[in-house]
Amino acid sequence: MGMQELDNVSDSVVVIGAGLAGLTAAATAAREKKPVTVVEAHIGGGRARTDERDGYRFNQGPHALYRSGRGWRILRGLKVAHRGHQPPLRGARITHRGELVHLPGAAMGSLLAKLFSASPAKWTGRCAEEWVQSLGGAPEVAELARMVIRVVTYVADHEHMPADLAISQAKLGLRGGVSYLDGGWSTLVDGLASAASSAGAAIRIHESAIGIERCTDGWEVTLAGGEVLSAGAVVVAAGGPDAARRLLPVEPAWPELGPPVTAACLDLGLQRCHPPVVFGLDEPLYLSRHSPPGDLAPEGKAMVHVMRYGARDARLDRTELRTYARLAGIGDDHIVEERFLAGMVVTHLLPGVEHGLAGRPAVEVPGAPGIYLAGDWVGTSGWLADAAMASGQRAGLLAARAPSHRPLRPTLA
Numbered sequence: 001m002g003m004q005e006l007d008n009v010s011d012s013v014v015v016i017g018a019g020l021a022g023l024t025a026a027a028t029a030a031r032e033k034k035p036v037t038v039v040e041a042h043i044g045g046g047r048a049r050t051d052e053r054d055g056y057r058f059n060q061g062p063h064a065l066y067r068s069g070r071g072w073r074i075l076r077g078l079k080v081a082h083r084g085h086q087p088p089l090r091g092a093r094i095t096h097r098g099e100l101v102h103l104p105g106a107a108m109g110s111l112l113a114k115l116f117s118a119s120p121a122k123w124t125g126r127c128a129e130e131w132v133q134s135l136g137g138a139p140e141v142a143e144l145a146r147m148v149i150r151v152v153t154y155v156a157d158h159e160h161m162p163a164d165l166a167i168s169q170a171k172l173g174l175r176g177g178v179s180y181l182d183g184g185w186s187t188l189v190d191g192l193a194s195a196a197s198s199a200g201a202a203i204r205i206h207e208s209a210i211g212i213e214r215c216t217d218g219w220e221v222t223l224a225g226g227e228v229l230s231a232g233a234v235v236v237a238a239g240g241p242d243a244a245r246r247l248l249p250v251e252p253a254w255p256e257l258g259p260p261v262t263a264a265c266l267d268l269g270l271q272r273c274h275p276p277v278v279f280g281l282d283e284p285l286y287l288s289r290h291s292p293p294g295d296l297a298p299e300g301k302a303m304v305h306v307m308r309y310g311a312r313d314a315r316l317d318r319t320e321l322r323t324y325a326r327l328a329g330i331g332d333d334h335i336v337e338e339r340f341l342a343g344m345v346v347t348h349l350l351p352g353v354e355h356g357l358a359g360r361p362a363v364e365v366p367g368a369p370g371i372y373l374a375g376d377w378v379g380t381s382g383w384l385a386d387a388a389m390a391s392g393q394r395a396g397l398l399a400a401r402a403p404s405h406r407p408l409r410p411t412l413a
């Protein structure tokens with residue numbers, strides 16, 4: 001017996017899930033010259049899919065890309081092009097006590113001044129409602145602050161929302177602005193998929209992973225059809241923590257995780273009606289015209305997303321959203337296409353007030369070297385899709401650079 005040598009082991013990367021997180025990981029690892037295979041249970045895109053119906057392009061509820069967010073920079077780095085426009089906020093209204101009214105300009109000015117001078121770090125460990133209560137001034141200032149936090153974070157439960165996250169996300173959204181994407185969010189999915197494929201990744205749709213096991217060479221990913229894929233590293237980007245837990249070969253030592261952030265969405269294709277943007281001041285409701293401008297509706301028609309922050313009973317939510325649409329001037333005869341999405345998960349984890357984003361599970365999985373997590377509930381960076389792409393990028397880099405976990409095998413001298 002003499003020197004030891006390494007087995008000749010595959011250094012390939014398997015990515016489970018072709019949403020924004022998985023595709024970002026795949027494109028990142030493939031550009032590091034690793035052989036990458038993505039397996040996707042459905043058609044890909046996940047919650048960033050866009051569905052076309054009779055010329056109307058519906059995202060999975062209202063979606064806006066943060067122009068100063070991590071995702072925007074990651075997409076630019078991967079050369080994923082997208083076009084879009086700012087929300088049509090001219091003529092925007094709010095609703096108060098069931099009435100459509102104008103935005104109280106002076107109170108809004110006062111809120112913005114306070115927001116832009118607030119330091120998120122000073123509010124670490126406290127809840128968003130505490131920050132709202134600290135604002136003082138006219139009573140509308142607090143209501144406007146809650147409304148702004150809802151619109152930029154999708155979180156309506158301000159007592160369980162970390163204040164530092166609320167403040168930094170509000171600054172990100174209001175300073176940098178957001179973009180409603182022409183063609184819908186599927187342009188991001190297609191762009192990321194093509195960035196991954198052109199770097200050599202293989203994307204296999206309608207292939208569900210059912211488990212990951214350790215083997216002498218690294219890891220084996222078993223697919224529902226029985227095929228087994230060997231990998232030096234695996235990225236689990238299958239949506240949320242429950243999906244990841246089902247796949248992982250070890251029980252993850254996560255701290256107690258918070259609840260998901262949910263919404264109920266009514267997506268409407270309209271004719272002869274171009275309603276203004278309307279936000280609920282005293283109710284967690286939203287209505288925005290995502291086209292025109294943009295090309296999410298046929299020429300001369302309009303596409304509107306109506307939403308309730310925090311989903312409840314589906315029938316109750318649908319009725320409430322229809323009533324809200326009526327309040328914004330949308331009659332039954334204006335509606336050409338209608339789709340209701342009950343109980344949507346906007347992001348899989350509202351982190352606790354105490355730790356904020358630092359309380360989310362890490363990309364690395366303790367006890368499973370070479371397995372990495374990605375999704376909007378993972379890592380310390382970003383919120384919503386920004387978190388999905390930030391953790392996807394980190395998981396892709398770590399997977400590409402993962403040391404092999406192969407055993408040392410004795411050789412004959």
Ligand SMILES: Cc1cc2nc3c(=O)[nH]c(=O)nc-3n(C[C@H](O)[C@H](O)[C@H](O)COP(=O)(O)OP(=O)(O)OC[C@H]3O[C@@H](n4cnc5c(N)ncnc54)[C@H](O)[C@@H]3O)c2cc1C
Nearest residue numbers: 017019020021041046047061063064209238375376384385
């Ligand atoms: C109503 C709504 C509004 C939103 N608005 C915004 C917004 O304005 N701005 C913003 O930044 N973000 C927004 N988001 C959030 C954003 O859509 C998500 O954060 C992002 O799309 C999540 O991407 P993901 O890849 O982590 O997860 P997902 O999109 O859930 O993708 C997971 C993928 O894994 C696949 N999969 C699952 N299990 C398996 C398996 N066993 N084997 C193989 N494949 C598997 C699934 O089919 C899916 O394609 C919104 C979300 C919703 C629902």
